[in-house]
Amino acid sequence: MSGTARLATAVAGLTVAMIATLAPATPAVASTPQLETQVSFPTRTVRDAAGNTLLADSSGRALQLHGANLGKTDDITEDDVADLGAAGFTLLRLPIQWSKLEPAQGLYDAAYLQHIEDVLAWAHEYGLLVLVDWHQDVFGPAFPGFDGAPTWATRTDGHVFTPDPGNWFINYFDPAVKAAFTHLYGDADLRQAQVDAWTYLADQLAGSPALLGYDLFNEPFWTSRTFEQDELPAMYDRLVAGIRTVDQRSWLWIEPTVLVGEGISPGLPGIDDPRHGAPRIGYAPHAYSTAVEGGDDWDPSSGWVGAYESMITRYPRRHHLPVIIGEWGPSNADAAHPGNVALVKQQVASFARFATGWAIWYGCRSATGSGYCLLSDDQGHIGSGHAAAGRPYPLVLGGATVSERATPAAYDLRYRPRRNLATQVVVPTGFGDRLRVRVTDTRGRPAAARVVVSPPSRTGARTVTVTPRAATRATWELRITPGHR
DSSP states (O other): OOHHHHHHHHHHHOOOOOSSSOOOOOOOOOOBSSOOOOOOOOOEEEEOTTSOEEEEOTTOOEEOEEEEEOOTTSOOOHHHHHHHHHHTOOEEEEEEOHHHHOSBTTBOOHHHHHHHHHHHHHHHHHTOEEEEEEOOBSSOTTSTTOBSSOGGGOOOTTOOOOOOSSOGGGGGGSHHHHHHHHHHHHOHHHHHHHHHHHHHHHHHHTTOTTEEEEEOSSSOOOOSTTTTTTHHHHHHHHHHHHHHTTOSSSEEEEOOOGGGGGTOOOOOOOOOOOSSSSOOEEEOOEEOOHHHHTTOOOOTTSOHHHHHHHHHTHHHHHHTOBBEEOEEOOSOOSTTOHHHHHHHHHHHHHHTTTOSEEEESOOOBOTTSOTTOOBOSTTOOBOGGGGGGGOOEEEEESEEEEEEEEETTEEEEEEEEOTTOOEEEEEOTTSOSEEEEEEEETTSOBOOEEEEEOOOBTTSOEEEEEEESSOOOSOEEEEEEEEOO
């Protein structure tokens, strides 16, 4: 079902017209299996007042996409995708493996390709866009326990891999692993093999309605002092050029090295896009605290979130790139790790100030909030330790944001609306059984707005859609507060 058709279904289910008054809590209505949203493929960008570039739809409405990673070990099912959609998420970052797509050189696995196509079809059905992530951890399965590039593309110069079981990241520095990366970046035949595989997949998936695009290389490992000036942009240039021979539509996302988590600013130059029309290159850094990754509970007074935001925004603002935080999130967010719970809250608030979206690691389920898991049960409810990841957000903004604030008690959005352009806020599961919605100008006077509150999804997520009834120069204040039975 298209986004327009899903919206029509929601309007038919429940329409609440509110003109500058505090509406009572929405009445109890039958839930719908899925959340009905206006998510759509972004065809352009817009710039906000802070200089951030944001994805936008064909009407020029800025997009905000919230979601999760899932599928690294092919552990993703239709029910998983449906649960993410029902919880109020609109983005799926799908980690895939070169070794599984092309287990033997030149021979592509039809079953694995079908799996990727199935996920895209599920995402389209349940209202999510998909960022396909060419994933690797410690290069590939030639090094036991890891994933990414196929064994036939792994050259170790005779070094024997000696795993470090205590800290998985240390394995990157093993001589065999470092040699494999050096050859991938430097050997002409391997560089071409990589381009061929990326281009093959792009050709197969081109035009898929749920396909947002590709994260070209997960967490690239550096092999020289000038890696971000030489080897890395050269690889991105090759991959972008190859994909553009078969796909002019998709957004192509580049990553810096993981050193950004240590506060080291990326040294990448700009990456050109040869597509016809405006470039569609995005920036997809990760946001992990090294201390938390090492097992510590986060220290809320450390200043790390603010320092990360200050550093990570420089490159995309300079090159006018939209930002999606491709991975983030603590390994444990629960009562025993209150600092990590606070970290989730601070990061979500930070991302809203500069990013066009994010995908938390990982969309798995855990009743205790362990193992990076976002969800707490088989129904798709958000775990209590990750509750801040379920804050309301403007999926499409028909105007310009002035300010935004979210707490468990209220969501407040101040913005300047544009005539006839709807703004749709997604209110994920857990915010409240019912909603109270108020739209006023800055003096508290009624705003001439049509407000539609959707029926709840099966896990309680809703959308609030606000459309101006006439042109206005006023700043509007949209307030959504939870009501309870």
